[in-house]
Amino acid sequence: MAEKNMQTAVVGGGCFWCTEAVFQELKGVEKVISGYTGGNAPGKPTYREICSGLTGHAEVVKVIFDAAVIAYQDILTVFMTTHDPTTLNRQGADKGTQYRSVIYYIDETQKQIAETVLEHVKPYYTNPIVTELSPLGVFYEAEDYHQNYYKNNTTQGYCSFVITPKLAKLREMHANKLK
DSSP, X not given: OOOOOEEEEEEEESOHHHHHHHHTTBTTEEEEEEXXXXXXXXXXXXXXXXXXXXXXXXXXXXXXXXXTTSOHHHHHHXXXXXXXXXXXXEETTEESGGGOEEEEESSHHHHHHHHHHHHHHGGGOSSOOOOEXXXXXXXXXXXXXXXXXXXXXXXXXXXXXXXXXXXXXXXXXXXGGBO
């Protein structure tokens, strides 16, 4: 068996419940952690503080994946095609800076790959892509009840009406990358 090549990606594409559910479906993804980053408030922010929009943090997911199974470029391509990267600070009914489309890179290699992916997907959208590309700062893990949210709350209204259709889109567009 091939040796694992564990890497990390951090992205935000609206509510982290949606983004987490998407990445949990992919081959090579070992763990997905919902959290917050990109803000400027001191200390560990709470969900309530994030939702106020005053801390500057984004709802994000940390994706821990085996690069021997799925490439960082593929992680970003799935990300860019399973949310709307053309709406500033908004995904569907979720509005605010905490819902911005953002790729946080860990090093220059990730930054360059992200720039390439952003250019590659640009022709697929009518409106300009507004996805932010920023260096990763401190990542704060979200409260326990946010982890595995979709898996634990599949019949909840938001999950049924927002996340389930995103997963259907994922399964249609990226069937070859699913577990």
